[in-house]
Amino acid sequence: MKEIKIATTVKVFKDIEELATADKNLMQQAILARKKAYAPYSKFNVGAALLLANGKIITGNNQENAAYPSGLCAERVAVYYAGAQYPGVKINKLAISASSNITRVDKPVGPCGACRQALAEYEITQKQPFPILFTGEVGEVIKTNSLADLLPFSFDSAYLE
Numbered sequence: 001m002k003e004i005k006i007a008t009t010v011k012v013f014k015d016i017e018e019l020a021t022a023d024k025n026l027m028q029q030a031i032l033a034r035k036k037a038y039a040p041y042s043k044f045n046v047g048a049a050l051l052l053a054n055g056k057i058i059t060g061n062n063q064e065n066a067a068y069p070s071g072l073c074a075e076r077v078a079v080y081y082a083g084a085q086y087p088g089v090k091i092n093k094l095a096i097s098a099s100s101n102i103t104r105v106d107k108p109v110g111p112c113g114a115c116r117q118a119l120a121e122y123e124i125t126q127k128q129p130f131p132i133l134f135t136g137e138v139g140e141v142i143k144t145n146s147l148a149d150l151l152p153f154s155f156d157s158a159y160l161e
């Protein structure tokens with residue numbers, strides 16, 4: 001038996017104002033997308049903005065459904081749209097913002113497990129990590145260097161070979 005330590009370093013900004021201009025601009029796109037979320041059931045609104053290597057910014061937000069499991073998270077709406085419209089174009093960065101109509105979200109909201117898995121597919125395929133920034137409605141912003149930092153031991157196509 002041996003033990004290994006898995007360590008992740010993230011940056012924590014006190015709010016979006018502390019971000020570098022490019023990161024702040026992308027987060028502002030995520031906020032705009034969040035405001036257009038369709039979340040009548042959870043009343044929890046999420047926006048995601050992807051910066052692609054071709055300079056395009058692709059945004060998505062959560063799309064809920066009366067048949068609850070049929071809904072989709074903001075991150076997957078954005079990344080699948082990017083994959084559909086710009087196949088093979090690398091993702092350079094992702095920003096995520098979340099708010100609630102019920103409570104004040106003052107902590108960074110990270111992508112859910114299923115979205116991490118979906119995003120991992122793209123990061124692994126493009127062989128280039130992309131930073132992810134996430135925040136709530138107010139307060140701190142967390143910035144990771146890569147999706148892999150959020151999903152150690154991820155499942156990928158290598159297991160299928």
Ligand code: THU
Nearest residue numbers: 042044046062073074110111112
């Ligand atoms: N949601 C996202 O859009 N992204 C996440 O990473 C977590 C959850 C959405 C799904 C659902 O519409 C609502 O937030 C509450 O779970």
